[in-house]
Structures are given as C-alpha cells and as structure tokens.
Amino acid sequence: MIEKNSCKRVSYGRYLVLTLLCVCSLSNRSTAQETAANIDAETAKALLQHVKDLESEVNALKAQVRSLAEKTGSPSASAQVPSAAEPITPAPSPMPEHGSEVGSGPRLRLQGYADVGWNTSDQRGATNSFALGQFNLFITSRLTDRASFLSETVIEADPGTNQFGIDLERMELIYAVSDRLNLQFGRYHTGIGFYNTAYHHSALMQTALGRPFLFDFEDHGGIVPVHTVGMSATGTISSKLGLHYIAEIGNGRNPRTDVNPVQNVSDDNNGKAFNLGFLIRPGMVPGLQFGFSNYHDHVTPSGKANVTENILSAHVIYQNSHFEFLNEAVLLRHALNNVNLTTNIPGFYSQVSKQFGRYRPYFRYEYLNVPASDPLYSDVGLLHGPKVGLRYDLNEFSALKIEYGHDMRRGVAAVNRLGTQLSFAF
Amino acid sequence: MKSERYVLAVVVALSCCLGHSQSRGGAKESGDIAVVVSSLNPVNDLSPAELRRILMGERRFWGGNVQVKLVLRERGARERDQVLISLLKMDNKEFAEHWRAKVFRGEASEEPLTVSSSAMARQYLKETPGGLTFMALQNIPAELKVLKIDGKLPGEPGYLLR
Numbered sequence: 001m002i003e004k005n006s007c008k009r010v011s012y013g014r015y016l017v018l019t020l021l022c023v024c025s026l027s028n029r030s031t032a033q034e035t036a037a038n039i040d041a042e043t044a045k046a047l048l049q050h051v052k053d054l055e056s057e058v059n060a061l062k063a064q065v066r067s068l069a070e071k072t073g074s075p076s077a078s079a080q081v082p083s084a085a086e087p088i089t090p091a092p093s094p095m096p097e098h099g100s101e102v103g104s105g106p107r108l109r110l111q112g113y114a115d116v117g118w119n120t121s122d123q124r125g126a127t128n129s130f131a132l133g134q135f136n137l138f139i140t141s142r143l144t145d146r147a148s149f150l151s152e153t154v155i156e157a158d159p160g161t162n163q164f165g166i167d168l169e170r171m172e173l174i175y176a177v178s179d180r181l182n183l184q185f186g187r188y189h190t191g192i193g194f195y196n197t198a199y200h201h202s203a204l205m206q207t208a209l210g211r212p213f214l215f216d217f218e219d220h221g222g223i224v225p226v227h228t229v230g231m232s233a234t235g236t237i238s239s240k241l242g243l244h245y246i247a248e249i250g251n252g253r254n255p256r257t258d259v260n261p262v263q264n265v266s267d268d269n270n271g272k273a274f275n276l277g278f279l280i281r282p283g284m285v286p287g288l289q290f291g292f293s294n295y296h297d298h299v300t301p302s303g304k305a306n307v308t309e310n311i312l313s314a315h316v317i318y319q320n321s322h323f324e325f326l327n328e329a330v331l332l333r334h335a336l337n338n339v340n341l342t343t344n345i346p347g348f349y350s351q352v353s354k355q356f357g358r359y360r361p362y363f364r365y366e367y368l369n370v371p372a373s374d375p376l377y378s379d380v381g382l383l384h385g386p387k388v389g390l391r392y393d394l395n396e397f398s399a400l401k402i403e404y405g406h407d408m409r410r411g412v413a414a415v416n417r418l419g420t421q422l423s424f425a426f
Numbered sequence: 427m428k429s430e431r432y433v434l435a436v437v438v439a440l441s442c443c444l445g446h447s448q449s450r451g452g453a454k455e456s457g458d459i460a461v462v463v464s465s466l467n468p469v470n471d472l473s474p475a476e477l478r479r480i481l482m483g484e485r486r487f488w489g490g491n492v493q494v495k496l497v498l499r500e501r502g503a504r505e506r507d508q509v510l511i512s513l514l515k516m517d518n519k520e521f522a523e524h525w526r527a528k529v530f531r532g533e534a535s536e537e538p539l540t541v542s543s544s545a546m547a548r549q550y551l552k553e554t555p556g557g558l559t560f561m562a563l564q565n566i567p568a569e570l571k572v573l574k575i576d577g578k579l580p581g582e583p584g585y586l587l588r
Contacts, residue, residue: 109536176493184532283475321516
C-alpha cells in the first residue's frame with residue numbers, strides 16, 4: 001500500500017515536473033514569438049528615437065565641453081573634442097531658456113520684417129513705381145516670469161516726399177497676472193474689431209497686400225484710431241464658453257492734420273478714450289471667433305465744436321491654417337457737442353482665402369461711407385470696391401503677392417490698381 | 427486528488443503571472459504618448475479641449491496661478507509631430523506660424539520651449555512645477571506624473587494620443 005502510494009506520488013511528481021517544463025517552454029516560446037512579432041515598425045521607431053535622444057545628449061555634452069574648453073582656453077581640452085567627423089547639430093543649451101527663473105535677466109530677441117513691391121494704377125497722373133514698404137524691427141524681451149516687453153519700430157518712406165521717417169508703432173510693457181487678467185501699458189493697437197489687433201506692421205503676416213481701408217493706419221488716411229497710448233486689460237471670463245474681454249483706457253486721438261494723430265506724450269483734453277469689447281472663441285469650433293466692442297472718446301478739433309465719438313464694431317471670423325473668412329463691420333458715430341447733429345459712418349470688409357499648397361488666392365470687398373456732413377473725415381467720402389489677389393509662400397519666412405484692386409469713390413472715376421509685394425522676415 | 431489540484435493551482439498561478447507581465451509590457455510598448463507634468467502639479471486629468479488650449483497658448487496658467495510651461499521635443503520627434511496632428515490637426519510649420527503670430531500680437535512672451543531629447547524634457551519638468559510635456563511611455567521616470575486625458579491613461583482603450 002505504501003509502495004503503491006509512493007509510486008503514485010512519484011508519478012504525480014513526474015507529472016508536475018513535466019507540466020512545469022511544458023509551461024516554461026510554452027511561455028518561453030510564446031514570449032520569443034511575441035518578441036519577434038513585436039519588433040515591428042513601431043518598436044524600431046521607438047528604438048531609433050531612443051538612439052536619437054542619446055545622440056542629442058552626447059552632442060549637447062560635447063558642446064558644453066567645447067564651450068568650457070574655449071572659455072578656459074585650454075588647447076588640450078579643446079583638442080579632445082572631435083569636431084570634423086561628427087554631424088554639426090545646433091548645440092542645445094544645457095538647460096532650457098524659459099526655465100531658469102532664478103537669476104535670469106531680461107532676454108532680448110530681435111526679429112525683422114520688411115517688404116518691397118511694385119505698384120501701378122490707371123489713376124490720372126499716377127506713375128508706376130517700385131516701393132519700399134515698412135522696415136520693421138520687432139523686439140521682445142522677457143523681463144520676469146510674468147512681465148515682458150514688446151516693441152515695433154518702423155522705418156518707412158512718405159509716398160509724397162520719399163523721405164524716411166521713424167515711428168515707434170508699438171511699445172508695450174505686458175504683465176500676465178492670470179488667465180483672467182493680462183495688463184498692457186504703453187502704445188498698443190486699439191482693440192477695435194479683429195484685424196487691428198490680429199495684424200500689426202508686418203506684411204508677411206497678412207494674407208493680402210495691405211490692410212483693409214477701414215483699419216488703415218492714421219498716417220495712411222485711416223479713420224479709426226488704430227493706435228492708443230494708455231493701458232489695456234484683457235482676459236478670459238469663461239474658458240468653457242471661450243468668452244474673453246478687453247478693456248482699454250487711453251489718450252484718444254487728435255483730429256488735427258498738422259500734428260500726429262496718436263497722442264504719444266500729451267493729450268489735448270482731460271477726457272480719456274475708453275474701449276470695451278467682448279469676444280467668443282468657442283472651443284467646439286476651433287478657428288471661429290465673434291465679438292463686438294464700443295470705443296468712446298471726446299475729440300477736440302481746433303476751431304470747431306467738440307465731438308463725441310463712439311465706434312461700434314462687430315466681427316465674425318473663421319480662420320485656420322488653410323482657410324479664412326473674415327467679416328467685420330464698424331459704425332463710427334460723431335455727435336457735435338451743443339449742436340443736434342450726429343453723423344454715422346458705416347464701414348465693413350469681407351475677406352475670404354484658401355490655401356492650396358504654397359498658393360493662397362484671396363478676395364476682399366470693402367466699403368466705407370463718410371457723409372459730407374461729418375465733422376472730422378468728410379474728405380474721405382464713399383470708398384468701396386473689390387480686391388483679388390494671390391499669395392505664394394516662398395518658404396516659412398517670405399511670401400510673394402500680386403493683387404488687383406478696383407477702387408470706386410463718390411464723384412471720382414474708378415481706379416484700377418495692380419500691386420506686387422515681396423514680404424519677408426529676417 | 428490533492429496533488430492534482432496542487433498541480434492545477436500551480437499551472438493557473440504561473441499562467442496568470444505570465445499573462446500579467448506580458449500585459450504590462452504591452453502597455454509600455456503601446457506607442458501611446460503620455461502627457462507628463464511635475465509631480466507637484468495637483469492636476470490629474472485634462473480634457474482634450476483644455477490640452478488644445480494649452481498647446482495653442484490660450485491657457486497660460488494652472489490653478490493657483492502657476493504658469494503653464496510647455497516643453498516640446500524638436501521637429502520630427504514623434505512626441506511632437508503626432509501630438510500636433512492628433513490634437514490640433516496642424517503640422518510643424520502651421521504650429522510655428524501660430525506661435526509667431528501669438529508672440530507678435532503680444533499674447534505670449536515667447537514660443538514653447540523646444541528640447542532635443544527626452545532627458546532634457548524630464549530634467550526640465552523636475553525643476554519646473556508648471557511644466558508640461560509629451561513623452562513616450564518608456565521615457566517617463568517615476569518622479570513625474572502622467573495625466574489622464576478625458577479620464578484615460580496611456581495604454582487604456584480609447585486613449586487620445588497614440
């Protein structure tokens with residue numbers, strides 16, 4: 001009985017060993033098979049990435065050794081760093097730029113934008129001309145973790161005199177308190193509508209050759225106070241709704257023609273210009289934005305009655321990398337003080353464009369109608385017409401544009417214009 | 427009978443162990459891209475919309491007004507290119523243009539930091555409480571935190587970044 005039991009035990013023991021061996025061999029086999037199967041494109045890609053990472057780190061370390069050797073002037077140290085045979089990669093800084101919060105001073109960055117072109121028109125007396133556009137030095141500097149500085153200094157020639165002039169178009173000290181509050185002090189683009197704060201003084205950033213007449217710069221005949229000197233607050237009210245606000249207070253504008261319309265240093269009255277706007281960027285539809293704003297100011301033209309100015313604007317924009325559809329309408333209301341006279345200046349533009357590879361054809365229609373009774377801009381009159389053009393991106397930092405425009409004015413013969421522009425960053 | 431049960435139990439236990447280890451290995455090699463933050467960051471979960479807003483520079487602060495410090499790998503790295511395509515439907519050129527315009531408008535002081543290796547991104551996150559980056563699973567050290575996206579961790583079915 002005992003023998004029988006021991007035999008049984010032995011057979012169970014054998015069975016156990018055999019089972020374990022089978023399980024082990026099966027598991028090894030299956031693992032081996034899976035390993036072989038798993039070395040597919042994904043794994044190979046991951047491994048290559050890892051190798052690339054290691055190479056980058058080695059290069060970074062070599063760069064550090066090289067710079068140390070250069071600093072110490074030790075020929076032996078620099079001789080130890082091979083340079084001819086290895087691939088030259090931009091040496092990454094040992095630790096990232098915006099990370100070093102402790103002890104980091106202001107970091108100034110300079111980016112340039114410029115454009116040159118050739119323009120012609122069938123306007124009587126006009127000549128075709130090559131033209132230098134704006135030479136824009138864009139400076140940013142991160143001062144602290146939350147504070148930064150931004151400026152745009154533009155050099156451009158006056159079409160009437162061919163003389164160059166320098167303008168400090170923007171100079172802003174920016175302080176980010178939170179997502180709900182972002183403060184700007186200095187000279188900035190007034191938050192009227194979309195275009196004025198989306199595009200500044202770089203032709204490269206804009207799809208078309210130039211700005212819509214409605215948002216043209218003050219010294220180019222524009223009737224909207226594009227620039228303001230003062231302070232501005234922007235922020236998010238509800239991130240769920242994508243609701244944002246903009247609130248500004250500044251010097252307003254000077255309507256006299258013999259001085260700079262932007263009151264950079266002194267205001268000609270004690271009343272300040274206010275602007276309040278709201279815009280929605282719904283998260284469900286990336287690229288969609290709509291909003292409105294109201295700008296209020298008291299303007300004091302010399303030798304005329306004071307004017308209360310309200311500028312109401314509304315916009316609906318859909319814009320992504322491939323397609324844009326911009327629509328903006330503005331109503332300027334000028335009320336003469338002590339006189340029961342109010343003039344309304346309606347204006348709008350619509351612009352549509354679509355990217356096809358490097359090509360982006362575009363179309364814009366703009367309209368502006370200043371009544372003859374307007375106390376400030378009656379000389380502008382009615383101006384409307386289409387523009388059609390083609391933008392060709394030479395690369396990420398330069399673009400070639402050609403544009404045809406048909407400008408119609410009240411009481412004046414329509415003018416056909418043809419313009420070309422090469423805009424670039426440097 | 428007892429011995430048979432014993433054998434069966436051993437076999438089952440071994441199978442379970444093998445299966446478990448293989449499934450962990452599978453998660454590590456799933457190719458999912460993790461959203462990684464500092465372990466000091468109290469956030470555990472982000473919605474895809476919030477992540478998009480961070481990438482686009484529209485959300486610049488975490489709760490408690492700690493600044494979001496976005497760190498991305500260089501162009502061509504899967505952790506960057508795949509994220510841009512999956513979340514923003516953008517390529518690198520479009521993403522760079524977006525950020526250039528944002529800086530130009532004064533809405534950001536500088537573009538997101540770009541580093542050339544996962545090790546640098548890891549190091550940066552260890553030193554920066556508000557840092558956020560994207561990493562392959564095998565590159566994440568224990569001292570960093572992986573965020574859930576829409577309630578899902580990398581490796582789980584339906585995870586967004588893969």
